[in-house]
C-alpha cells in the first residue's frame with residue numbers, strides 16, 4: 187500500500203489543514219498560562235465552533251470585497267474614463283457572493299439559539315472581558331466597506347481600539363489607508379459620462395420631478411380623506427422632497443448622485459443593464475449587513491436579555507443602535523426617494539449612445 191499522508195502527496199486532510207482547523211476548539215485556560223482546558227460545558231463547543239465559522243466567513247467576505255474594490259477602484263483611471271465594461275459583471279458576481287454569505291450569516295444565528303441561556307451562563311464568565319467587539323475582521327469589513335470613524339456611535343467611538351492588540355491595530359490602520367469600497371463606488375459613478383450622453387440631465391430631472399410633485403399635491407388636494415391642514419402638510423412635505431432632490435443633484439457629491447439616478451432611471455438601456463445590476467448588489471449589501479446586525483441583536487436579547495455585554499457595552503441597546511445608524515451606502519438609498527416612473531422620465535436625447543456597440547467599437551458608459 188502506498189503512503190498518502192506525506193507532505194508531497196495531496197490528501198483531503200492535508201490540503202484543508204484539518205489538523206490545525208479541528209485542533210483549535212479547546213479554549214485556553216487563561217488562569218494557567220493559556221494551556222488548553224477541557225470545555226466548561228457541553229455547549230461551549232457550539233459557542234466556539236459557531237464563532238469560528240463566522241470568522242471564516244468574514245475572511246471570505248474580506249477576500250471578495252477587496253477584489254471587488256480593486257477592480258472597481260482602479261485609482262489610476264482618470265476622471266471621465268470608465269471602468270472597462272467587462273469587469274462590471276465580474277464585480278457584480280463578487281458582490282453576489284458576499285451577499286449570499288451575509289444571508290447565510292443571518293440565518294445561521296439560529297444555530298447558536300439552540301443553546302439555552304442558562305447553558306451560556308455556565309461558561310460566560312470565563313470569557314470576560316473578551317467580546318465580538320474585538321473581532322478585527324469585522325472591523326476590517328466595516329472599514330473596507332467605507333464606514334467612517336466619525337460615524338461610529340459616540341458612546342463607544344474608538345473604544346474598541348483599546349481592546350485590540352498592536353498587530354490588530356496596525357491591520358486596521360493599513361485598511362484605513364486603502365481606498366474603501368464606498369469610495370470606489372463613488373469614483374466609478376463620478377466617471378460615468380452622464381453629461382456626454384444626456385447634456386443637462388440634472389436640470390431635466392428636476393423639472394420632471396417638479397411636475398411629479400405638483401401632480402401629487404393635486405391628487406392629495408382632491409382627496410376627501412384629508413383635512414385642509416393635512417393637505418397643507420402634504421404640500422410642505424412634497425416641496426421639501428423637491429428641495430432635497432436639488433441638494434442631492436447640485437450639492438456635495440453631485441456627480442455620483444446624478445449618475446445613480448441616471449443609471450437607475452434608464453436601466454432598461456442595454457449599456458446600463460450591468461451598471462444597474464451592480465448598484466442593486468451594492469444596495470443589497472447594505473441591506474443584508476443591517477439585517478445581520480439586527481439578527482445578532484435579537485439573538486443576544488434572547489440569550490442575555492439586557493445585561494451589560496462581556497465587552498462592557500450596553501449590550502442589546504448598543505447593538506440596536508449600530509443596526510439603525512451604521513450606514514455606508516445611505517446615499518444610494520436616499521436616491522431611491524427621487525425615482526420616477528418610466529412615463530415621467532425626461533426623454534433620452536440620444537438612446538443610440540446606450541445601445542450595444544457594433545464591431546467597430548466606440549465610447550460606452
Ligand code: HEM
Nearest residue numbers: 240317318319321324486489490495496497498499501508
Ligand atoms: C451567546 C452568543 C452571543 C452573545 C450573548 C453576544 C453578545 C454580544 C454583545 C453584548 C455585544 C456588544 C459588545 C459587548 O459589550 O460585548 C456583541 C458584539 C459583537 N458580536 Fe456578539 N454575541 C454572541 C454571539 C456572536 C456571534 C455568533 C457572532 C458572530 C460573529 C458575534 C459577533 C459579534 C460582533 C462582530 C460584535 C461587534 C458588533 C459591533 O461592535 O458593531 N456575536 N455581541
